[in-house]
Amino acid sequence: MPSAASETMGYIENRPFDEIHVGDCAELVRTLTMLDIDAFAVVSGDVNPAHVDETFAQGDIFHKVVGHGMWGGALISTVLGTQLPGPGTIYLDQSLKFLKPVGVGDTVTVQVTVIEKHEDSKTLRLDCMCTLGDGTPVITGQAHVIAPDKKVRRPRIMMPDLVMHKRGANHDKLLSAAQAFAALPTAIVHPCDTASLQGALEAKDIGLLEPVLVGPQARIRAVAKEIGADLNGIDIIDTPHSHASAETAVALVREGRARALMKGALHTDEVMSAVVAKENGLRSERRMSHVYIMDVPTYPKPLLITDAAINIAPDLQTKADMIQNAIDLAHAIGIDLPKVAILSAVETITPRLQSTVEAGALCKMADRGQITGGLLDGPLAFDNAISMRAVAAKGIASQVAGQADILVAPDLEAGNMISKQLMYLAGAEAAGIVLGAQVPIILTSRADDSRTRVASAAITVLFDAATRHIAPR
Numbered sequence: 001m002p003s004a005a006s007e008t009m010g011y012i013e014n015r016p017f018d019e020i021h022v023g024d025c026a027e028l029v030r031t032l033t034m035l036d037i038d039a040f041a042v043v044s045g046d047v048n049p050a051h052v053d054e055t056f057a058q059g060d061i062f063h064k065v066v067g068h069g070m071w072g073g074a075l076i077s078t079v080l081g082t083q084l085p086g087p088g089t090i091y092l093d094q095s096l097k098f099l100k101p102v103g104v105g106d107t108v109t110v111q112v113t114v115i116e117k118h119e120d121s122k123t124l125r126l127d128c129m130c131t132l133g134d135g136t137p138v139i140t141g142q143a144h145v146i147a148p149d150k151k152v153r154r155p156r157i158m159m160p161d162l163v164m165h166k167r168g169a170n171h172d173k174l175l176s177a178a179q180a181f182a183a184l185p186t187a188i189v190h191p192c193d194t195a196s197l198q199g200a201l202e203a204k205d206i207g208l209l210e211p212v213l214v215g216p217q218a219r220i221r222a223v224a225k226e227i228g229a230d231l232n233g234i235d236i237i238d239t240p241h242s243h244a245s246a247e248t249a250v251a252l253v254r255e256g257r258a259r260a261l262m263k264g265a266l267h268t269d270e271v272m273s274a275v276v277a278k279e280n281g282l283r284s285e286r287r288m289s290h291v292y293i294m295d296v297p298t299y300p301k302p303l304l305i306t307d308a309a310i311n312i313a314p315d316l317q318t319k320a321d322m323i324q325n326a327i328d329l330a331h332a333i334g335i336d337l338p339k340v341a342i343l344s345a346v347e348t349i350t351p352r353l354q355s356t357v358e359a360g361a362l363c364k365m366a367d368r369g370q371i372t373g374g375l376l377d378g379p380l381a382f383d384n385a386i387s388m389r390a391v392a393a394k395g396i397a398s399q400v401a402g403q404a405d406i407l408v409a410p411d412l413e414a415g416n417m418i419s420k421q422l423m424y425l426a427g428a429e430a431a432g433i434v435l436g437a438q439v440p441i442i443l444t445s446r447a448d449d450s451r452t453r454v455a456s457a458a459i460t461v462l463f464d465a466a467t468r469h470i471a472p473r
Contacts, residue, residue: 010156014086017122017147025113026084030075032067032106038164040068066101072130072139075110080143084112085124088148092123096141100132107133112143122147165297168429171455174293174302174333175206178458180472181465183210186442186457187249187258189271190215190242196264197223199444199453204234208457212258214249215239242266246274250282253439260460262442262453268309275437287311287321288436290443291329292419293459296428299386303422304330304338304406308415309443310434316358319408320371323362325435326406327374332466333459341385341404342378343414347396355379355410362408374406375399382407382418431455433463440464 015024041047046068049056057065073096080089102108109131116125124147130139166172186209191197197220203209213220213231217238224231237252239245245266252258263271275282290309293302306326311318323340330338342359349360359378366376377400383390388402396402409415422428431452434441440460444453464470 011153012082012087012156013153014088014148014151015084016088016151017085017117017124017149020085020114020117020124020147022114022117024084025111026079027109027111028075028079028083029107029109032071032102032104032108034065034104035164036071037065037067037104038166039162040071040074042164044068044070062101062103064103066103067106069096069098069139072096072098072102072108072110075108075130076112076128076139076141076143079110079112080126080145084114084126085145085147087152087154088150090146091143092146093144094128094141095143096128096139098139100136100138102130102132102138108138109133115142122149163297165427168295168451168455170295170302171293171429171431171451171458174431174462175208175455175458177334178461179207181461181470182473183207184260184457184461184464185210185212185258186260186262186460187212187214187252188262189249189264190239190245190266191264192216192219192223193265194223194227195448195450195453196262196444197229198227199448199450199457200262200264201229202450203454203457206454208454208461209260209262211235211262212237212252214252215245215264216241242270243274246270247280250274250277250280253282254280258439259464260439260442262457262460263444268443271441271443272310272434275441282438284436284438286324286436287314287318288434289314289318289322289325290432290434291326292430292432293329293333293455294419294422294428294430296422296426298426301405302333302335303386303404303428305415305419305422306406306408307412308409308419309412309432312412314411316361319358319362320365321436323371323374323376323406323408326408327371328466329433329435329459329463330405331373332463335405338374338405339400339403340374340376340378340406340408341380341400342376342408343382343385343418344379344410345381347380347384347394347401349379353379358410377401378408380404429455431459433460435463 113127115127126143128141188200188211200211212235214237289307292305306322344355349356356379363376365371377398384401385404391402434443440463442456
């Protein structure tokens, strides 16, 4: 058998035919996790709901999620291919009987035993058995293999990390929470293309928004016809052009007919110009800012990022408002004491680097009660904000570092780059809104798909409910 030293040194070693005797055996012990089930389903394509749908499984014959039968078969293959006989083994035949299901948390012992050895063909027949911790057999069978005829000892190959992430899982939780509230009356500004109209109607269909469509009626109806959408029962306010659409939508909010805005097929500047107008806009005492809520596959919780869309070069007071807006949104989605990392290129205050000086000042403002509801630290470089490994390597003592809920970028360029890198290189899903006005604003991009638009609508509903202290239905 391979020596303990071989395993420790990261080598894999076989047992050639001449070294194997009848009665020789090898085993592997493995506990089934939900991650194993998900990984097997992804690789095999077997998404039988008995394995991946807990609600379905509760009503099925076993009344719980069970592992794929061939997960146990794969473990038998693992023992044959890595231990006995090991590298160089060629599978000829395998017969298996599945006697009992394996559930999440069950520990399985896989054992293979040589029962026949054929000199002429260099083949082996092995008895294969998988048992639970109490000795109950779950799989029995036999394997017929060609054993290797030469000794093989190779460095154990390092396999790539497997990151299992259900797309949009964090956003789906927010959607479920938002559906507990009544649909939010929302002015949809100039929904004159497929993406914006479809996103608004989808949010209506799942109970998030009560849309009021503001724009050229003929164009809106033409888009609806193109996508096969029914606009019966939906208010449409006819306007001649996009500027008028923005002004009219803002007026609807001032009249109390809408409690949120959603950008359609027009430039962001047009919407925001109407919102920030001194006489008839929607200004509040706080500076407006954009907050992304990112669902990042490699991060264990939602990650809020501000500001990537509104404030180009925010000064100290603007950053304070950006942070307070983000903290308020974090509270709305259920984060009681959000950890706020104020980003720069380094983690020390350096007079020549203005963002580090402002980070220190913002932390002191929080100490003095000028920013409330969160736990602030900065300056922090990006790695120190989100990686405990980086924090340990640099010896940083902080309640925020390595586990941030909110990232505050030093300027719009940095915020935009961080956000886009997470989306396009890390597979993150983004949803976001503008806060600091009298109502939340869903400021979607033309490139956003319907999932992003719906997730942004869900966040808006939650923020509105938290602001107005509305209880779930």
